[in-house]
Amino acid sequence: MNFDRVDEIIDRYGADQANSLAVLQDIQREYNYLPREALVHAAGRLGMTTGEIYRLATFFSSFSLQPKGRFVCKVCLGTACHVLGGPRIVETLERELGIKPGETTADGKFSLEAVRCLGACALGPVVVVNEEPHAYMTPDKATRLIQRLSASAEGSDATGAVVASAVDETASA
Numbered sequence: 477m478n479f480d481r482v483d484e485i486i487d488r489y490g491a492d493q494a495n496s497l498a499v500l501q502d503i504q505r506e507y508n509y510l511p512r513e514a515l516v517h518a519a520g521r522l523g524m525t526t527g528e529i530y531r532l533a534t535f536f537s538s539f540s541l542q543p544k545g546r547f548v549c550k551v552c553l554g555t556a557c558h559v560l561g562g563p564r565i566v567e568t569l570e571r572e573l574g575i576k577p578g579e580t581t582a583d584g585k586f587s588l589e590a591v592r593c594l595g596a597c598a599l600g601p602v603v604v605v606n607e608e609p610h611a612y613m614t615p616d617k618a619t620r621l622i623q624r625l626s627a628s629a630e631g632s633d634a635t636g637a638v639v640a641s642a643v644d645e646t647a648s649a
């Protein structure tokens with residue numbers, strides 16, 4: 477593994493254990509998960525043991541030690557979203573993607589996660605794809621969203637454009 481990007485991240489914050497959380501967040505943003513080699517390298521530079529950095533990485537549920545898909549689809553199953561139809565969105569995405577929550581498609585395009593309240597209960601059911609929220613989700617919208625994301629996965633700049641168009645559709649619904 478090339479550690480140039482990891483070193484750039486550490487240099488940006490400073491090679492100090494106090495910055496370890498911010499460093500891990502940026503490493504995950506860079507790779508979409510926390511590669512083992514990157515953690516070991518970062519631990520050395522931050523003056524931490526491998527055990528210490530693993531404890532930090534496993535303490536927060538937002539960190540993943542497993543590779544994730546290009547599009548991480550989080551479906552809220554908090555109380556409000558559950559009542560508003562969240563489970564039907566999960567069922568739709570399971571069917572469309574052929575995976576269960578916690579899994580990633582074999583082609584590496586999609587990961588599916590069921591999460592608790594995302595703090596936007598009035599907009600439920602809520603789905604977040606990477607960092608982009610999608611409000612008032614329905615099974616039909618979820619199907620169309622997956623179709624667009626899947627089709628766009630070939631393009632290098634697809635994420636922003638496709639998600640933006642999906643948000644537009646949500647807003648106009």
Ligand code: FES
Nearest residue numbers: 552554557594596
């Ligand atoms: S329950 Fe889904 S955003 Fe709060």
